[in-house]
Amino acid sequence: MGSGTRVGQWKERFFEGEIEREEAFEDETELQCRKEEVSRVIASFGEYEVRGAEGGYELLKEEKAVGTFKKIIIEENSIFFELSRGVSLEVSEKGIREIVASEKAELCGLIASDGGLYMSEKYHHYRIYLSSADIEVAKHYEELFERVYRKRPHRYRYEPPSTPHYSVEIEDTSIYFDLWNLRIKGPNPYEFHVPKEHLDERGMRAFLRGFFTGDGGVAMEYDRTQNRVRFHIRFDSKYKEGLEEIRNLLKDLGFRPPEIHEYYREDRTYYYFMNP
Numbered sequence: 001m002g003s004g005t006r007v008g009q010w011k012e013r014f015f016e017g018e019i020e021r022e023e024a025f026e027d028e029t030e031l032q033c034r035k036e037e038v039s040r041v042i043a044s045f046g047e048y049e050v051r052g053a054e055g056g057y058e059l060l061k062e063e064k065a066v067g068t069f070k071k072i073i074i075e076e077n078s079i080f081f082e083l084s085r086g087v088s089l090e091v092s093e094k095g096i097r098e099i100v101a102s103e104k105a106e107l108c109g110l111i112a113s114d115g116g117l118y119m120s121e122k123y124h125h126y127r128i129y130l131s132s133a134d135i136e137v138a139k140h141y142e143e144l145f146e147r148v149y150r151k152r153p154h155r156y157r158y159e160p161p162s163t164p165h166y167s168v169e170i171e172d173t174s175i176y177f178d179l180w181n182l183r184i185k186g187p188n189p190y191e192f193h194v195p196k197e198h199l200d201e202r203g204m205r206a207f208l209r210g211f212f213t214g215d216g217g218v219a220m221e222y223d224r225t226q227n228r229v230r231f232h233i234r235f236d237s238k239y240k241e242g243l244e245e246i247r248n249l250l251k252d253l254g255f256r257p258p259e260i261h262e263y264y265r266e267d268r269t270y271y272y273f274m275n276p
Contacts, residue, residue, distance in 0.1 A: 042072075043079055048091050050079055057081070059091065085178055086148040090200065098198060100182070105203040107144045108184045109210020110137075112192040112242070117176055117185045126176035128153070129169040137213055138166040149175055190238040194245040204249055211235070211246060219274065234274040243271050 042050045042057065049060045056070040059081065069089075073080040078092035086104030090097050100108065111117070114137075115130040130141045138155055145168075146152045153170035179185075182195040199207060212235065219232040237243040240260060247257045260273045 043074065045078070045091050045093050046095070048096060050091065059089075099200050100195070100198050100203055101148075102202050102206040103144055104148045105199060105206035106210035107141070107148055108179070108182060108195060109207040109212075110141050110144070110214055111179065111210075112184045112194070112207075113211045113214025113216075113237075115141075115185075115214075117180055119176065124173075125171060126173045127169055127171045128176055128179060129167055131165050131167050132214070133163070133165045135166060138168050140213075141168050145170070151175070192237075192239055192242040194242070194249055196245070196249065201253070204253055208246070208249060208253075232274045234272055236270060236272045238268065238270055240271045243273070247273060 040052050042052060044050070047062050048066075049063075050072070051058045051060065053068050056068055057072050058068050059066040067081075069081040071082045073082075073088075078090050080099075081089040081091070083089055083098070086101040086107075087098050088101060090099050110130055111128070114132055115128070118125065118127040118129065130138065132138050132141070142153055142155065149172075151170060151172065153168045156167045156169065158165055158167060182198060183193045184195055185192055194207060196204075215237055216233070216235050219234050221230055221232070222228075223230045235243060235246055237246075240262075243260055247260065250257045255275075257275060258273050260271050262269055262271050264270070
């Protein structure tokens with residue numbers, strides 16, 4: 001004797017397991033749909049392909065996995081995969097490259113103009129620093145540095161007999177080599193370079209903003225012939241080759257910077273160009 005009605009007992013005996021199998025089938029179908037949704041192709045660029053993956057997105061090259069990433073940014077002609085320390089992986093029809101985010105590009109521009117990378121292998125010192133007479137520039141550099149590297153550099157105030165200025169410094173081997181590999185500073189005095197291969201358009205503008213903060217300015221003069229005040233945008237440097245790279249960066253952005261000129265002060269040669 002079973003419990004329940006006769007009809008209920010009959011269903012239990014003759015359809016035993018059918019309900020469970022039906023639910024299992026529905027679970028398998030749902031799982032398969034999820035798998036298909038996860039693995040769908042999001043974008044293709046030449047030999048590269050981006051697909052959905054469990055917990056993120058997968059980048060493949062000729063069907064071979066390059067890596068899996070949690071976040072992506074999709075733009076019209078490229079996709080960006082967020083890495084670390086202000087760096088993203090850009091995939092486009094042109095191929096693949098690492099680019100720096102705007103904040104890191106601006107930080108690099110500041111270091112290229114008024115900063116430096118100091119290394120002493122003997123004493124194992126690897127220092128990144130910025131020198132500025134402007135407290136607001138020093139604070140802005142600190143904030144950028146902390147946002148990019150999650151570390152706050154130290155600020156020091158130097159008084160006469162030295163030239164009054166602030167020095168923002170930190171010693172960190174991994175950060176030193178991260179910046180050194182971008183070649184923003186060279187081994188020679190005053191040498192700097194634009195890491196153009198790691199800059200998209202936003203990065204170019206950000207690098208120029210940082211460099212202009214340190215070694216740029218707006219000059220004003222009175223034009224007697226036209227009886228009006230004129231303003232000029234000016235870039236200065238002690239390193240001519242680097243300044244030429246700044247000019248080329250402006251050209252890439254659609255500007256027409258003039259030729260570089262030189263002048264002498266305190267037995268040193270300086271270089272500049274100035275937009276009318």
